[in-house]
Amino acid sequence: MPVDALDARILRLLLEQPRTSVREYARILGIARGTLQARLDRLEREGVITGYGARLSLAALGHPVLAFVHIEVTQGHLDDVGTRLADIPEIIEVFSITGGGDLLTRVAARDNAHLEDVIQQVIRMPGVVRTRTEVVLRERVPQRTLPLVESIGRGAANVTPASNA
16 A cells, blocks of 8 residues: 555645645644655655645636547547646646547637637647547536545555454
8 A cells, every 4th residue: 555544644734735844744633744755755755645736727727628539630640749748738638538529628718719719729730630629617626636646555454464464
């Protein structure tokens, strides 16, 4: 298991109180600062913690229109198209997928006309065969990891040393 119960408690604090100091996290958890720092270093090294930073509102940044654009790519051009997509600032995520299409992108736009302009940029890329766009009407569950971390923590807390053997 990549994290144990203490790791899950640390991750929960990082998600709930991201601007708190390491010293304060250690105090809240009732562990030594060095122990906490060693855990954080290990979680970073193992790729559990991939970065730190503020979560931003796309709407407050003037880009309230969110869409998912599925992209079908000519065989052999997936890496090239992926690299080109990274050059478009409005494309905020790109995933290789199975099913209908080869890539799934998340696009933020100022309005529908701007979204169309971004899609036209994508369509003109060498290797892009076609696109299919789905516009988001409303976010029902915001991006989150805390419920998963809590579930993993509960599972890790239920594992006893004897059951690990």
